[in-house]
Amino acid sequence: MSANQLITEHIDLWTSTIKAKNSQGRGSSKKRELYGIKKLRELILELAVRGKLVPQDPSDEPASVLLEYIATDKEHYVKDNKIRSRNELPEVTDEEKPFDLPQGWKWSRLGNLSDIVRGVTYKKHDASDSPLSSTLPLMRANNIGNGLNFEQLLYIPKTIVKAGQLIVKGDVLIAMSSGSANLVGKAAQAKNDLGSTFGAFCAVIRPFSSLLFPFIGFYCTTPIYRGQTQATGKGMGIQNLNKGAIELLYVPVSPLAEQHRIVAKVDELMALCDQLEQQTESSLDAHNLLVDTLLSTLTDAHNANELSDNWSRLADHFDTLITTDYAIEQLKQTILQLAVQGKLVPQDPNDEPASELLKRIAAEKEQLIKDKKIKAQKPLPPINDKDKIFYLPDSWQWCRMDDICFGITSGSTPPKSEFNDLAGAPYLKVYNIRNQLIDFEYRSQFVNLDYHSTKLKRSVLYPGDVIMNIVGPPLGKVAIIPNSYPEWNCNQAITFFRPIEKNFNLYIYTYIKAGVFLQSIDLIGTAGQDNISVTKSRSIALPVPPLEEQYRIVAKVDELMTLCDQLKTCLTEAQIAQLHLADTMVKKATS
Secondary structure (H helix, E strand, O other): OOHHHHHHOOHHHHHHOOEEOOOOOOOOOOOEEOHHHHHHHHHHHHHHHOOOOOOOOOOOOOHHHHHHHHHHHHHHHHHOOOOOOOOOOOOOOOOOOOOOOOOOOEEEEHHHHEEEEEOEOOOHHHOEOOOOOOEEEEEOHHHEEOEEOOOOOEEEEHHHOOHHHOOOOOOEEEEOEEOOOOOOOOEEEOOOOOOOEEEOOEEEEEEOOHHHHHHHHHHOOOHHHHHHHHHHOEOOOOEEOOHHHHHOOEEEEOOHHHHHHHHHHHHHHHHHHHHHHHHHHHHHHHHHHHHHHHHHHHHOOOOHHHHHHHHHHHHOOHHHHOOOHHHHHHHHHHHHHHHHOOOOOOOOOOOOOHHHHHHHHHHHHHHHHHOOOOOOOOOOOOOOOOOOOOOOOOOOEEEEHHHHEOOOEEOOOOOHHHEEOOOOEEEEOHHHEEOOEEOOOOOOOEEOHHHHHHOOHHHOEOOOOEEEEOEOOOOOOEEEOOOOOOOEEEOOOEEEEOEOOHHHHHHHHHHHHHOHHHHHOOOEEEOOEEEOOHHHHHHOEEEEOOHHHHHHHHHHHHHHHHHHHHHHHHHHHHHHHHHHHHHHHHHHHHO
């Protein structure tokens, strides 16, 4: 099957195979990877470097002749003192050769084709942030990406830069050191003389002949190059390449005429991949926008009839709309928002209205204060129109979170000497709230019981308490304390809600999960880290349904979330099958 057939006959596979990324926080970029197109790019490069992308022409001058030309050029460089004489590099052994080459090709070492020039360590006081007529830009590893970029440059005086340290047309700048094995060896070619130098953690691959410029630039993008550099990088924590290792990299060299055909075809097919990528991204963005628009019609509905009509419109296209991770997560959020707006389950006129429930809770709280079981707090302002972020059913009522809870506060941090890994009161940090549940197995620690019961009495947690992180991003992670331990504790980045009516806790948990309260709360914080103060946590406006309706809401949310999880499982299984299919297609094409 030709390369064109591999692309065109499996276009749906390449464009529909998408992998979810693990990303957190508001500043994260795209949460998806176009895995199929990524694998297609790898396949194109793999076929090219194996001689399977374009047909061989028996009339082409073989690579052995080209290598003789290059060897002659190399000798001239040595004679002219442009490069140092060095020992002959060993032939590529049969054990090293990862595949057989077509007729007319030949294995060589990168050091036989190019000079490897290491960067220079410039002193800090020589570098400046501002360009001057007397300085040159300094290229570093962070300037190597999809090509060369000119961001976050430093500038070095021209007088201390040697001629051989200038990046010229055809040079390939490579990262010789990195904290990640995936980044060491990353490379990009200069298409013109850059008029810049390069730093100590970089090197340039400088072909001995301009005839090799396109081919060496192409080679440094291929899997065979990346695999060797990542395997060769050595070091504890910091991965390093040395000049000798780069010189020994083995290179499958094709006839010069075929090199031109290969590079032209790769450029053509990569441009096609760019188009597929752009079209796929646009299609996914359009799909996400359609999901948001249709789901918002449910939460924006003004009455039951409008909600029913909007749901019917959505249901007609459910099998083509709710088909991505994003769509399922948005559906979950819509369910939660409908639940706390009183639109998920019907109201029952026989239910005791929320106003009566809140009166009983207020009386009980007043008695607790009189009995000195809880402290009186500074009164909060009454609910205003800004707090009422949506209309409520007649039997519902707004209140402050503080109105229905025991004293709302946050935790604190004991001294290190009071912690241990084996026994005591389990101590929670924000990272223990995972997927809206307590995950104490994840980096668990305990605080000594004596300290817990004497110094941390204010922040003791009990099973059933609702906890929420008040430092982010992301804010509003929430969980219910399980009964696996009788008492818990937490740090100051967590606040907790203990409702006076204990059965209120599941609804509170549902409301915080919906996240709508964040629309009406003023956040504080600096340097990208948002915070909700304890006072703001006490002030959260809560739409309160009748207690019986709360039970129905929680049950319906659980039922629908289970269905969403089942849908997500089916989608994940289908995505995994597509990932395997894409991998298998690449392996089959290169075997």
